[in-house]
Amino acid sequence: MEGIVERKNGEITILEVQYLSEDLKKKIQDELVEICHGEYALVSDFDEHSFEATVKELVYYRIPKYKNKKVGAIGELLLNVLMREFTDMKVVSPFFNLEERNAKKGFDIIAVDSNMELWIIESKAGELGKYKNSTNKVRERINAAKNDLDTRLNEHNSQLWLNAMNSVRSALDDASEKNTILNILRDNKSYSSCDKNVVLGGTVFCVFDTKIDLAKIEELYNSILKSKKFSKLKLIAIQKQTYQAIIDFLATLVENDYYGQIDS
Secondary structure, three states: OOOEEEEEEOOEEEEEEOOOOHHHHHHHHHHHHHHHHOHHHHHOOOHHHOHHHHHHHHHHHHOOOOHHHHHHHHHHHHHHHHHHHHOOOEEOOOOOOOOOOOOOOOOOEEEEOOOOOEEEEEEEEEEOOOOOOHHHHHHHHHHHHHHHHHHHHOOOOHHHHHHHHHHHHHHOOOHHHHHHHHHHHHHHOOOOOOOOEEEEEEEEEOOOOOOOOHHHHHHHHHHHHHHOOOOEEEEEEEEEOOOHHHHHHHHHHHHOOHHHHHHO
């Protein structure tokens, strides 16, 4: 994809979003309804599932006002978009919280791979802050994602799995596929992290005066794998200069009917 450099080694993927290219903009706009609501929305005649209603809902209500939460939401959205381009995974949960306009209370992203194995994805994003370079920051964000999932997956919290089931149920259209994935979710339900496949996503928004060091991410991957906290593990590290560029682009979709202009 134009504007994105991919570096990959085994289960580690580093994506450098060097600028918000027309390719990436088109990817966001083309898949925004499915990302936000799930694929069911693509065949729905519900007004709120239209592109126009979806982008307005996202810009006006779903992007938090507070900076840290705003950065987190945009990081999760970006990870959601890029997973669809750079992995073999199919996302089976919606970006929008189903119950209210606040942050999602379940897993960030649920996906299945080409072998129909379930993956639970946790996204953490941030700006450089006190960290000296993008590598240190993205390692901190991946560690935060690891600790978050380690805690939640080992809690005896049935609501977490009910939320996951409801997310999949609302997102998918094909009845057979929906039942298959719901059964996979039921089979994966346990109050332990050790039998779960997870993707830990870390996004850092900072200038490209430093780039994420693949060797340092490999060290972190091996350390997490050695801890045996999870069954299978993938890491996705993303670097982009600013989160604001994505917010500004989404705003243009609302203000200028950008989607209609692209199609015409």
